[in-house]
Amino acid sequence: MEGAGPRRGADQNVVREVNRSLVLAALRAGGRISRAGIARVTTLAKPTVSAIVDELIADGLVREVGRGATSVGGGRPPILLEFNAASHLVVGAHIGARRTTVAVSDADGHELGRREFDTPTGTPEAVLREVAAQAAGVVGAAVPDGRIAAVGVVLPGLTDFHRGVCLLAPNLGWRDVPVGEVLTAILGVPVYLHNAGQAAAVAEHLEGVGAKVGDLALLYVGTGLSVAVLCAGQVLYGAGGTAGEIGHCRMPGGTVPCNCGNVGCLETLASGPALVRLAREALAAGRASVLNGGFDVRDVAAAARCGDAVATEAVAEVGRNLGLAASWVINAYNPAMLVLGGGLAAISDLLLPHLRATTTQYALGPARRAVEIQVSTLGRDAEVRGAVLLALQHSTTYDRVVLRS
Ligand SMILES: [Zn+2]
Structure with a gap:
């Protein structure tokens, strides 16, 4: 049948993603758990679980934390695993007309620190350079040697999410500013740009009145x-x-x-x-x-x-x-x-x-x-929380399954 090959490939990718999300869910729900324990909870085959766990360890999302109690049969105690949310830091920045807030969270969306400061005056590039410097500072203060995985930026105005461009923000005096490109060049990570209303909606949906x-x-x-x-x-x-x-x-x-x-x-x-x-x-x-x-x-x-x-x-x-x-x-x-x-x-x-x-x-x-x-x-917190949550949602497949599991 024409197209059967690629179709099967796509299905296998979906299966792999679903299995990965099941393993992550078991890790996050169960505290410390062994590979065999994950296989039991998820009903996945042990080799499948082991392969996924190896991948997650390589990504830093999971770590081994010693051995559990001896099993009933008297065999070797199993190695216990733990979800490592701090491995995957996400920065959210709300650039307002007067004030800017930068917050850092872990892969679970828990906030680890934030800074609020006057929105710098000057060119859009100068403002974004300052936002990048503050982001690095807040991450360094929260998790020494912490690695930023993604950045979410929100601002008041028209934004093109797909290109990462601020089309028009009269209150900032910005027009056609390539926010994503500028910040990615400085920080070396993916940047996700939204307008303040979109961010507020996502934050209210996930954590507020929604x-x-x-x-x-x-x-x-x-x-x-x-x-x-x-x-x-x-x-x-x-x-x-x-x-x-x-x-x-x-x-x-x-x-x-x-x-x-x-x-x-x-x-x-x-x-x-x-x-x-x-x-x-x-x-x-x-x-x-x-x-x-x-x-x-x-x-x-x-x-x-x-x-x-x-x-x-x-x-x-x-x-x-x-x-x-x-x-x-x-x-x-x-x-x-x-x-x-x-x-x-x-x-x-x-x-x-x-x-x-x-x-x-x-x-x-x-x-x-x-x-x-x-x-x-959420009031005045909605925009910056939305910036964090949107960055988590978009950053990678891993983050999507982490958030939704
Ligand atoms: Zn108008």
């Missing part, structure tokens, strides 16, 4: 607005990596210039800056308010909590516009959970009632009934 719900959408709202969609737990990237840029869909009647170059984009009516601008416009129209002079999102939220009419109306309008975005996402993707994340999630108590009401009004009944609307529980 509770491992596979079909999850995260509305990421702060300076801008985007949505990250997970299908069966995997990020939907689109052909060029820019899927989810819902904030740049045009709102009929919108007149405010957007930093993408268009006019009237949704994020000019549903974001932190939109909230402040709406309050400012009401003041300019002569409305009375406790707000005056220079104020920011927190001031508007505080005024709304005190019953200020201008602030209350601005919050309601942004909440309704976020609800519109949510209804489009719910209709288009039918997620089981929709999470509100990003900086504006900090005032979710004010926004959610409006978001929910608008969603109930405009989303299709069956899709609305199927979705649970929640708020991020």
Whole structure:
């Protein structure tokens, strides 16, 4: 039969990967365990187990840790094995407009250390050089002689995951920056680039409010607005990596210039800056308010909590516009959970009632009934944890089976 050879080869690879993941699962669940013990737990043949264990020892993921008790038959005590998570370090970096966080974790995703510092000013190359230096520093402090296996980078803006390129990040002043190429040249390891919303969605899915719900959408709202969609737990990237840029869909009647170059984009009516601008416009129209002079999102939220009419109306309008975005996402993707994340999630108590009401009004009944609307529980930790988890997911087949086992 034509194509039988390659097909069988592919099947054998899958079998090998599955067997490897079974062995790793036994090692991670069972503490110290012998080769015979793994064979018993997994029901794999002993020679198969031995071959996989030899591979894992060569990779540093497993180590021998002495001998166990004498077996019932009185034979030689078996050599015990242990999973060595520290052999495989992963760095996550969240480059924010003002602050940057670099964290290092082991192959289990346990965080071993982190640093937070002001995002350096200067060229993108200078920023990435500093991120690389901090990454090496945090790894060295956590695990002397530790080896970085992969790096995950997240930033606010449009990213092309497949090429590792930041297409546009207005808050950083970046355009067409080959982040992956630059960092790989310095650190000599694979680099996985995502936008902040995608990272937050993966982190909420695996460790936050997402509770491992596979079909999850995260509305990421702060300076801008985007949505990250997970299908069966995997990020939907689109052909060029820019899927989810819902904030740049045009709102009929919108007149405010957007930093993408268009006019009237949704994020000019549903974001932190939109909230402040709406309050400012009401003041300019002569409305009375406790707000005056220079104020920011927190001031508007505080005024709304005190019953200020201008602030209350601005919050309601942004909440309704976020609800519109949510209804489009719910209709288009039918997620089981929709999470509100990003900086504006900090005032979710004010926004959610409006978001929910608008969603109930405009989303299709069956899709609305199927979705649970929640708020991020990881808060400001979501982006850097997502960077770590995405790097672990992508880095190698070994990491994928480690994480999912
Ligand atoms: Zn726009």
